[in-house]
Amino acid sequence: MKKTQRRNRPTLQDIAREAGVSAATVSYVLNGTGSVSAAVQKRVRDTAKAVGYRVNHVARATRTGQTLSIGLILPDLSNPFFPELAQAVQSAAREAGYAVFLVDSEGTVETERDSADDLIRRGVEGIVWCPATEHDSLEEFRGDVPIVVVDRPLPNYDTISSDHYAGGALVADQVLALGHSHIAIVAGPQSLSRARQRRQGFVERIGDRAVIDWEVENPFTITLSDATQAKLRDNAATVIVCGNDFIALGVMRALHELGRNIPEDVSVIGFDDILWARHSIPGLATVRQPLTALGKEASALLIRRIMGDEAPVVNMSLATDVIVRGSLHAAN
Amino acid sequence: MKKTQRRNRPTLQDIAREAGVSAATVSYVLNGTGSVSAAVQKRVRDTAKAVGYRVNHVARATRTGQTLSIGLILPDLSNPFFPELAQAVQSAAREAGYAVFLVDSEGTVETERDSADDLIRRGVEGIVWCPATEHDSLEEFRGDVPIVVVDRPLPNYDTISSDHYAGGALVADQVLALGHSHIAIVAGPQSLSRARQRRQGFVERIGDRAVIDWEVENPFTITLSDATQAKLRDNAATVIVCGNDFIALGVMRALHELGRNIPEDVSVIGFDDILWARHSIPGLATVRQPLTALGKEASALLIRRIMGDEAPVVNMSLATDVIVRGSLHAAN
DNA sequence: CAGAAAGACTTAAACGTTTAAACTTTTTAC
DNA sequence: GTAAAAAGTTTAAACGTTTAAGTCTTTCTG
Numbered sequence: 001m002k003k004t005q006r007r008n009r010p011t012l013q014d015i016a017r018e019a020g021v022s023a024a025t026v027s028y029v030l031n032g033t034g035s036v037s038a039a040v041q042k043r044v045r046d047t048a049k050a051v052g053y054r055v056n057h058v059a060r061a062t063r064t065g066q067t068l069s070i071g072l073i074l075p076d077l078s079n080p081f082f083p084e085l086a087q088a089v090q091s092a093a094r095e096a097g098y099a100v101f102l103v104d105s106e107g108t109v110e111t112e113r114d115s116a117d118d119l120i121r122r123g124v125e126g127i128v129w130c131p132a133t134e135h136d137s138l139e140e141f142r143g144d145v146p147i148v149v150v151d152r153p154l155p156n157y158d159t160i161s162s163d164h165y166a167g168g169a170l171v172a173d174q175v176l177a178l179g180h181s182h183i184a185i186v187a188g189p190q191s192l193s194r195a196r197q198r199r200q201g202f203v204e205r206i207g208d209r210a211v212i213d214w215e216v217e218n219p220f221t222i223t224l225s226d227a228t229q230a231k232l233r234d235n236a237a238t239v240i241v242c243g244n245d246f247i248a249l250g251v252m253r254a255l256h257e258l259g260r261n262i263p264e265d266v267s268v269i270g271f272d273d274i275l276w277a278r279h280s281i282p283g284l285a286t287v288r289q290p291l292t293a294l295g296k297e298a299s300a301l302l303i304r305r306i307m308g309d310e311a312p313v314v315n316m317s318l319a320t321d322v323i324v325r326g327s328l329h330a331a332n
Numbered sequence: 333m334k335k336t337q338r339r340n341r342p343t344l345q346d347i348a349r350e351a352g353v354s355a356a357t358v359s360y361v362l363n364g365t366g367s368v369s370a371a372v373q374k375r376v377r378d379t380a381k382a383v384g385y386r387v388n389h390v391a392r393a394t395r396t397g398q399t400l401s402i403g404l405i406l407p408d409l410s411n412p413f414f415p416e417l418a419q420a421v422q423s424a425a426r427e428a429g430y431a432v433f434l435v436d437s438e439g440t441v442e443t444e445r446d447s448a449d450d451l452i453r454r455g456v457e458g459i460v461w462c463p464a465t466e467h468d469s470l471e472e473f474r475g476d477v478p479i480v481v482v483d484r485p486l487p488n489y490d491t492i493s494s495d496h497y498a499g500g501a502l503v504a505d506q507v508l509a510l511g512h513s514h515i516a517i518v519a520g521p522q523s524l525s526r527a528r529q530r531r532q533g534f535v536e537r538i539g540d541r542a543v544i545d546w547e548v549e550n551p552f553t554i555t556l557s558d559a560t561q562a563k564l565r566d567n568a569a570t571v572i573v574c575g576n577d578f579i580a581l582g583v584m585r586a587l588h589e590l591g592r593n594i595p596e597d598v599s600v601i602g603f604d605d606i607l608w609a610r611h612s613i614p615g616l617a618t619v620r621q622p623l624t625a626l627g628k629e630a631s632a633l634l635i636r637r638i639m640g641d642e643a644p645v646v647n648m649s650l651a652t653d654v655i656v657r658g659s660l661h662a663a664n
Numbered sequence: 665c666a667g668a669a670a671g672a673c674t675t676a677a678a679c680g681t682t683t684a685a686a687c688t689t690t691t692t693a694c
Numbered sequence: 695g696t697a698a699a700a701a702g703t704t705t706a707a708a709c710g711t712t713t714a715a716g717t718c719t720t721t722c723t724g
Contacts, residue, residue: 009476011680022704027682034683035701057454058399059680061390062709069454072434077415077422080607087409087436094435094447099454102404102434103426104419115426122389122401122431144341222611253613275412276608279554281585343710354674359712366713367671391710394679 010051019047030055061123070302071101071119073112075132080274081291082130085150088295089128096303098125109137116141126302129157134193146305150298153193158305158314160298162289164194164271167320168201171241171269171287174322176209179331180239180267185215186228186251188243195220195243198271202241213237222250229254238266238331245270245277248284252327263329273323282326290318342383351379362387393455402634403433403451405444407464412606413623414462417482420627421460428635430457441469448473458634460627461489466525478637482630485525490637490646492630494621496526499652500533503573503601503619506654508541511663512571512599517547518560518583520575527552527575530603534573545569554582561586570598570663577602577609580616584659595661605655614658622650 012030016023021040028034029044030053036044061067072089074082090100101124103115109132116127116138126146129138136154138147149157175183183206188195206212213236218228220243232240232254240255242248248270252262260266262282270277273288297316344362348355353372360366361376362385368376393399404421406414422432433456435447441464448459448470458478461470463486470479474488481489507515515538520527538544545568550560552575564572564586572587574580580602584594592598594614602609605620629648 012682013680023681024683024705025703028703031682034703037702040702054449054453056394056680058390058393059709060682062388062394062680062711063682065709067390069433077419078607080412080415083409083412083415086434090409090434090436091438099433099435099450101401101431102418102422103431104422106423117386118431121386249611253611256613275410276611279581279585279608281588281613344712345710355711356675356713357673360673363712366673369672372672388710391679392712394681394710395712397679 009056010053011056012053014051015044015047015053018051019043067123067125068097069099069101069122069124070299070306071103071116071124071127071129073103073105073115073119073127073129075105075107075130077104080276081151081272081289084291085130085295088292089150089299090295092296092299093303096299098299098303105132107132109133109135112137113140120144125306128298128302134191146302148298148302148305150294151194153315156313158301158316160294160301160316160318161194162294162320163317164197164320165201166317167271167287167289168198168203169205170201170320170322171198171271172202172205174285174324174328175239175241175267175269176206178239178267178328180237181210181331182213182237182239183210184213184231184235184237184240186218186224186231186240186242186247187215188218188220188247190217192220198243218243218247218250220244220246222246222253224250224254233258235260235266239328240266240268242268242270245272245274245284245286248286248327249276249280252280252284262327264332267329267331268327277323278325280327285325285328286323288321288323290320293318341388342385343388344385346383347376347379347385350383351375399455399457400429401431401433401454401456402631402638403435403448403456403459405435405437405447405451405459405461407437407439407462409436412608413483413604413621416623417462417627420624421482421631422627424628424631425635428631430631430635437464439464441465441467444469445472452476457638460630460634466523478634480630480634480637482626483526485647488645490633490648492626492633492648492650493526494626494652495649496529496652497533498649499603499619499621500530500535501537502533502652502654503530503603504534504537506617506656506660507571507573507599507601508538510571510599510661512569513542513663514545514569514571515542516545516563516567516569516572518550518556518563518572518574518579519547520550520552520579522549524552530575550575550579550582552576552578554578554585556582556586565590567592567598571660572598572600574600574602577604577606577616577618580618580659581608581612584612584616594659596664599661599663600659609655610657612659617657617660618655620653620655622652625650 012023012026015026026044029036029041093100105111128148130150131152149159151161153159187199190196216228216231218225252268270284270286273286277284277286344355344358347358361368361373425432437443460480462482463484481491483493485491519531522528546563548560548563550557602616602618605618609616609618
């Protein structure tokens, strides 16, 4: 299929001709570089406006080598965790004059790799990346362009993530403060570092100040494994600490079906504060990840790197907050 | 701050020099255009691989005028409706070789306008746009680049949206089939065309086959207005038809607090099938919008336009499906 | 075996900017 | 009133590609 010619946009040359000056002068005026007399400035600006001039960013980029764009590679937009992150990255980038190419890697390392390759061809000056797996699929690009990893620490990369360990400890503090002494844990997959850290932060803070009645591992989904469901049936703990909000909501649902009352019979607490945590019945107590700050910091750090900041690899972790809601009650 | 020089990437010239041919030949080889002897082809390809050549897409774009990129402007990524749409647009675009600039307009027409302006400077070949308001804030750009509006019909634009009217009618069919004769409506804001259409599709299909006990308007949020809550307190209808899932979930919560059982005492049905509809207790019956199809079609149509398809303005609406879940029951 | 056609490759222009360097005019300094 | 400095403007090269046109060589065709 042949592409039809759109209205050819006016160029610097067009303005130059119209205003009776050279293209260079027009460029100097429009960019505020160089010194140009007031009269010519006005003439140029007026004709630029008159013809509806818009700079051709692509042409500029070939000359300057700066595209003022970055890439954002996420594993799965339909996971409610990521849109807020994407929003923050995009808005911080925009404020710095950068545009964002969005890629949903669909959770595969191949797509991650191919997309990064494509993005670099397109001249992005940096990439914010949330890896789909623990595999370093962008290794080969590290020399080409700065890459900031977000949410999931990966060795050798600048990383911005929530302090999952401290978050777990916060949950422990809260649970202890409410007088719970019999605790159950439905942890996330311990193959994932964030799940491990959350659990560890919790368990270590609990120490011997309470008993962990039982513990089980469950995928980060609202659907519970048979093992988890079995544990719930026999549960005698007064609080169930979950690896994330999906699990927690699944647990709440299961408990509901088992006829247990939340929080009278048993408390539940999650992790992430996804949108629906506040809307469940009762509201789900949880740990809020600073998603917006995460995105902002990732953008900011990436742009510092782009600007040439050569500091050693940064590993930034951001504090989390416990959000107390109806699902969490004092032990009786 | 001074930008440090990243490793200068090898260019066509570098390969040409290395392989002892002209840059043109290298281009011909790598693009598969032109005719080049097998020997030279191999030599060129080998050196290209050896030096780790990647085409400079920006330079190519200045010459060809094609950036192979599109823009996607959405009002609010944190609304769970949009990520799935974004995902579909991006993935369809990628399959066609296009990359996607994502912009969250934060619901303001100024950001919409400014972003579109910026995107066009950046040479996007088209824009998929979900308008934040009913205001045509991109009017001035219509001549510059094809624009496809998604989800919210706007005159003079190619539009892809769900068939809200038909969806409303489907709800009516379902409700009638289950024998309900006393109906309540919590419609969305009737200033919004999609809310209007849903309501109208429903009401017209109901006709005189059932009574509409009461009706109220509520914002598209889970928080219910005082008026809505008052109506719910006195409700005697056997089914409550809601303008979207947020409203429906709010209604379910309110009914729960009023001690009404769903669906034994009263059924509830929503619209959109957001992620949480299936996870509420009971599951929320609703109408599924084909978000993925919506995004795919939008991408596809936009790319057709980019390719020069000059057909008159298209107004495509996609069929919806009723999803029956626990919140909807036969009338007793 | 001559002429034409095809094949292989190079040259050079073009895309729309930016920017260093050159040139011209005006201002400043003494 | 002249030399030097500053201000204003133009020229031309450069960014890394693509591609039309040109050149040279080989292969066909009759």
